[in-house]
Amino acid sequence: MGRKLLLEKAAVEGIRSYEVYRREGGYLSVEKALKNMTPDQVTDEVKKSGLRGRGGAGFPTGLKWSFIAKPEGIPRHLVCNADESEPGTFKDRYLMEFLPHLLIEGLIVSSYALGSNTTYVYIRGEYAWILEILEQAIAEAKNNGWLGKNILGSGFDCEIYMHRGAGAYICGEETALIESLEGKRGNPRIKPPFPAVKGAWDRPTVVNNVETLAAIVPIINMGAEEYAKIGVGKSTGTKLISACGNINKPGVYEIDMTISVEEFIYGEEYCGGIPGGKRLKACIPGGSSVPILPANLLLKTAKGETRIMNYESLSDGGFAKGSMMGSGGFIVFDEDQCVVRHTLTLARFYHHESCGQCSPCREGTGWMEKILKNIEYGKGKHSDIDLLWDIQRKIEGNTICPLGDAAAWPVAAAIRHFRDEFEWHVNNPVECQQHNYGLAHYADALEPA
Amino acid sequence: MAEEQKKLFKVTIDNITIEVEPGTSILNAARKIGGDIVPPAMCYYTRLKGSGGKCRTCLVEVAAGSTADPRPMPKLVASCRTNVMDGMVVKNITSDKVIDARNGIVEFLLINHPLDCPICDQAGECHLQDLSYEHGLEGTRYxxxxxxxxxxxxxxxxxxxxxxxxxxxxxxxxxxxxxxxxxxxxxxxxxxxxxxxxxxxxxxxxxxxxxxxxxxxxxxxxxxxxxKNRVWFTKPVDAHRECNNPKCCGKVTLWYRGEEVFRVTARKDQWGEVDDWICNECRFEKKLTSDWVIEGPTMVNRHSVIAQGHYVGVEKPQEVLYDVLDGRKPRLFMDIHKISEVNEPGRDLSKIEGPAHSTDFVEHKNK
Structure with missing residues (x-):
């Protein structure tokens, strides 16, 4: 089993409380950073660690921090994006629920690096109980002098406020999140200006994912060089993967990005294989918006190399023959799952969550859902498949925010890899209601159990 | 510093280069050139702060970001919300990608639009109508x-x-x-x-x-x-009045049919955007010629249906095609003079007495 950095202490009894967390070595990174380092040193340390944003896009965090504008006299803000709403992703929930103080600790160090005296945590509306856990943790941290004025005598002030969303997926997009935080309708803004220049209340703002901010703690504690040694190439450190679907042991796993996809699915330490001895059909490796991959492309890349659970290997082959690490929502499909039905489910989700601001996404997502519904219920035509392809092509890249892309990619990948299954649905309108298409040629390379 | 700010940015849109002030959007730079290369804009409105970027019809391709950084932009950008950089090269009607994306967006805009133009008061001055005429499909796939x-x-x-x-x-x-x-x-x-x-x-x-x-x-x-009426039956006339409302400019367009003023609107420029706002009193309650000081007929674009029956005050649309084609002229595939048997270049019709008649040509042939 790989090294654990974030979830190392997750199993400790009572880790949610401040006393236990502190006893187990909590808040040491705050002491280290505020007493011995300047904010720029912290940023450099994060840069050196090679940490990449854990929210989905994988943008280097240190680089993002260095972009923040620092005009005189204007406050800056750090906003923690805890609006985790991607279907299949639940890693932040686990982290916040069981290790609330780890996030607070990461937030304090990051706020120090960015010079943010007022830091916000924008939490998903449905995570109501986690809001209470975090608010209690913030109160405990404040009572013990980790928040407030002049922390540890360093002259640095920091307050953390919780802000609860109202249940919109789009508010996970950073500019929509900022709009929502300001109390407006959660519509993404048009970039530029980027939030690092003009964010919340037109002040420079950095928005980071929960896991990214939590990962700051081990980076400061162990040093950037030590952290960068974990993992391969540009995928440094550890990554939380929330595995679900047809696997024996769904849950949140911390991996060090060196293990293969095959080991992750079948290894006893991780997902523990597919129940009932069924065979692997497909998998979405990084949350619902990344392209689905059939088994033959999932375990080995198009070049025949073993696919590793990291940023580079999962995206090897581009979208034609690869996928993305995304936010780490690992969804596994066995041979009994219907790809058309699954694509319809996702299309319905994106249709429901489109904010309606720009036309391709507003109109296109609903159209795709309706066509997929027809195909799934045996009323489809062959031309519908080409039409779907054309619609997704015209949405992708033409929208304000990445939700349009996120809606287009799953449909594109499903048609690209499983076109025969769509055609079978059109050709067999009655049969497709009774049973599934099965495996066909994209069966996994492994022997059936 | 002040001199630097005065420096104009050179931007090339569809092979036509223009110098504009820093901070101008691509759309406004294109509007300075005018003609066919102006991207359509359904949501951008100059006088409304923060508008634009939503409809995505004005998407253009940026082939080179600037002189300093000549990399192309990876995605199509909304021209109304993207500012020009010095040395930027933009492709609008010369880019297949842009035309394809725009066709898609028009289709998206139309799938939930009722297309009830025959009973819609906006018909004739509707931007969506113009847009779908240019970019729409002949039938819907929805x-x-x-x-x-x-x-x-x-x-x-x-x-x-x-x-x-x-x-x-x-x-x-x-x-x-x-x-x-x-x-x-x-x-x-x-x-x-x-x-x-x-x-x-x-x-x-x-x-x-x-x-x-x-x-x-x-x-x-x-x-x-x-x-009450179709807009192309009405005749627009510029007029003004002393309005009591201090915020109202009092400059309007009156839409006449015969002697009657059918409606009053604010004056619009060639992009369909109003010059200045008018108050409700001017718009809805002053519908008599005696309320207004008439200035003269409104200039109407010749391409607009409102121009039908107008012989004065028609604006000739700007021609930019030669510049877009880089000085080349569109090639004629067929020269009618060379292949037509009727229209003989050798015969000087001006020498015929009276109007030319088909028999003139027959005689010529028989000779």
Missing amino acids: EFPRRIFEKHDLGPYIQLHMTRCILCFRCVYVADQLTEKREHGILDRGDHSEIATYIKKSLDHDFIGNVIDVCPVGALTDRTFRF
């Missing part, structure tokens, strides 16, 4: 019921027909920026979102009538003009 909303009367003057709305957000910006408190906005989200007032409250504010002018489609119409 086979599902369109979204439908009830019509709402927003007060005595304005009717909202949400079914026709393309959600450009212009009217929301008008209410936000012209009135003290905004009473309407967007409810819901996605393709079922709608422009609405809070529990069908009527809109009453001196300047709220301007939402009719900014609406690019027939979603917000003038109740005093509904079904």
